[in-house]
Amino acid sequence: EAGVTQSPRYAVLQEGQAVSFWCDPISGHDTLYWYQQPRDQGPQLLVYFRDEAVIDNSQLPSDRFSAVRPKGTNSTLKIQSAKQGDTATYLCASSLGGANYAEQFFGPGTRLTVL
Amino acid sequence: GDSVTQKQGQVTLSEDDFLFINCTYSTTTYPTLFWYVQYPGQGPQLLLKVTTANNKGISRGFEATYDKGTTSFHLQKASVQESDSAVYFCALVDASSGSWQLIFGSGTQLTVMP
Numbered sequence: 001e002a003g004v005t006q007s008p009r010y011a012v013l014q015e016g017q018a019v020s021f022w023c024d025p026i027s028g029h030d031t032l033y034w035y036q037q038p039r040d041q042g043p044q045l046l047v048y049f050r051d052e053a054v055i056d057n058s059q060l061p062s063d064r065f066s067a068v069r070p071k072g073t074n075s076t077l078k079i080q081s082a083k084q085g086d087t088a089t090y091l092c093a094s095s096l097g098g099a100n101y102a103e104q105f106f107g108p109g110t111r112l113t114v115l
Numbered sequence: 116g117d118s119v120t121q122k123q124g125q126v127t128l129s130e131d132d133f134l135f136i137n138c139t140y141s142t143t144t145y146p147t148l149f150w151y152v153q154y155p156g157q158g159p160q161l162l163l164k165v166t167t168a169n170n171k172g173i174s175r176g177f178e179a180t181y182d183k184g185t186t187s188f189h190l191q192k193a194s195v196q197e198s199d200s201a202v203y204f205c206a207l208v209d210a211s212s213g214s215w216q217l218i219f220g221s222g223t224q225l226t227v228m229p
Contacts, residue, residue: 106158
């Protein structure tokens with residue numbers, strides 16, 4: 001069974017540029033998560049979906065970040081006008097069900113550097 | 116709100132040494148606690164889950180326990196191998212905010228010398 005896939009694996013931007021990250025979750029998983037992991041820190045939840053609906057985006061910087069999952073499968077996270085503070089690895093995870101007992105399966109992440 | 120603290124940033128051991136990593140947590144409900152492991156270039160993988168129901172989890176030679184009295188939970192392994200070198204994260208399910216999602220600690224980088 002294929003795991004969670006993400007692309008691109010790496011991105012380097014100048015401040016002010018835009019970037020999109022793409023995630024393909026495990027087939028059949030209804031819940032999809034986007035995390036931000038700064039260097040030497042743990043993952044921090046940005047947003048998560050159940051099917052196509054946003055369940056919680058309270059930690060998503062809404063002025064520059066957006067995330068969609070239009071058909072309840074793949075998802076895109078976009079940063080408009082990136083800042084140096086956005087430098088981090090962006091992880092996508094999926095699970096079957098979103099309760100606390102649901103194991104989350106993570107992709108390899110996209111490492112973003114904003115110069 | 117709920118929180119988790121992982122103070123051991125780096126641990127260096129030799130093969131066959133005993134591993135002990137500790138996290139402390141704060142929650143107003145019964146905790147559900149996890150240990151995740153992250154190898155270079157990969158996302159975190161679930162290693163163990165501990166709840167008040169089972170008190171202990173065991174997987175791949177690792178054992179996780181929690182202590183309600185000190186609000187801490189531990190990851191241990193009797194004899195580490197070089198292949199165990201990775202970053203280990205503790206995580207707590209955030210119940211108090213109603214999100215029921217994971218709060219990760221800052222991670223412990225384990226280096227096992229041959």
